[in-house]
Every structure is written in structure tokens, then in C-alpha cells.
Amino acid sequence: MLIDVRTYTCRPGTIKQHLALYEKMGKAPQTRHLGQPLAYMATETGNPNQYIHIWVYENAGDREAKRNAMWADPDWLAYTQESAKLGALVEQENKLMKPVDFFPLPR
Numbered sequence: 216m217l218i219d220v221r222t223y224t225c226r227p228g229t230i231k232q233h234l235a236l237y238e239k240m241g242k243a244p245q246t247r248h249l250g251q252p253l254a255y256m257a258t259e260t261g262n263p264n265q266y267i268h269i270w271v272y273e274n275a276g277d278r279e280a281k282r283n284a285m286w287a288d289p290d291w292l293a294y295t296q297e298s299a300k301l302g303a304l305v306e307q308e309n310k311l312m313k314p315v316d317f318f319p320l321p322r
Contacts, residue, residue, distance in 0.1 A: 219270040222308040229303035230264050241294035248285035
């Protein structure tokens with residue numbers, strides 16, 4: 216199992232617009248290819264301009280195939296173009312992680 220933990224930082228004052236755009240245009244094509252995320256969360260404490268989402272893959276090959284299909288989807292590309300026009304994102308951090316043996320994720 217491979218866990219993709221993605222942290223995004225938005226310009227101050229833009230996170231609500233950015234998440235609304237994702238809900239309107241990005242959620243459907245992304246979940247069509249990647250399935251439902253393990254979590255999609257906005258910050259409660261700490262940096263109020265950050266949010267994270269966590270995706271679960273069987274392995275690196277599964278992740279690569281699903282993400283390649285998503286990036287070939289015209290709906291996803293349209294979302295990314297509108298997101299770029301909005302200009303809300305200033306930073307992205309991705310971590311690929313594996314669960315430890317003594318705390319496996321439920322399937």
C-alpha cells in the first residue's frame with residue numbers, strides 16, 4: 216500500500232475560492248480516476264491557508280496509472296487551467312508513505 220499525502224498552501228484570503236473551484240470542477244474528474252480520498256481536510260489550527268488530501272494506492276504502478284489517466288482527462292485539465300487563472304496556490308508538498316506493520320490501514 217502506498218499513501219500519497221499532499222499539502223497545499225494558498226495565498227491568504229483565497230483558500231475558500233480555491234476549494235469552491237475544486238468542488239465545482241476538480242472533484243468529479245479526480246475521484247473518477249483516483250477513487251475517494253482517505254481524507255480531504257482544511258486546517259483547523261496552524262496555517263489557515265493550508266489544506267491536505269490523502270490518497271491510497273496499491274503500489275507505485277497503481278498510482279502512476281491512475282494519475283496518468285487523470286492527467287489525460289479534459290475535465291481535469293480544464294480544472295487545472297481555471298485553478299492557474301485563480302492563482303491561489305503558492306506551495307505544494309507531496310509525501311509518499313507506507314503504513315508501518317503494527318498499524319496497518321483498514322481496507
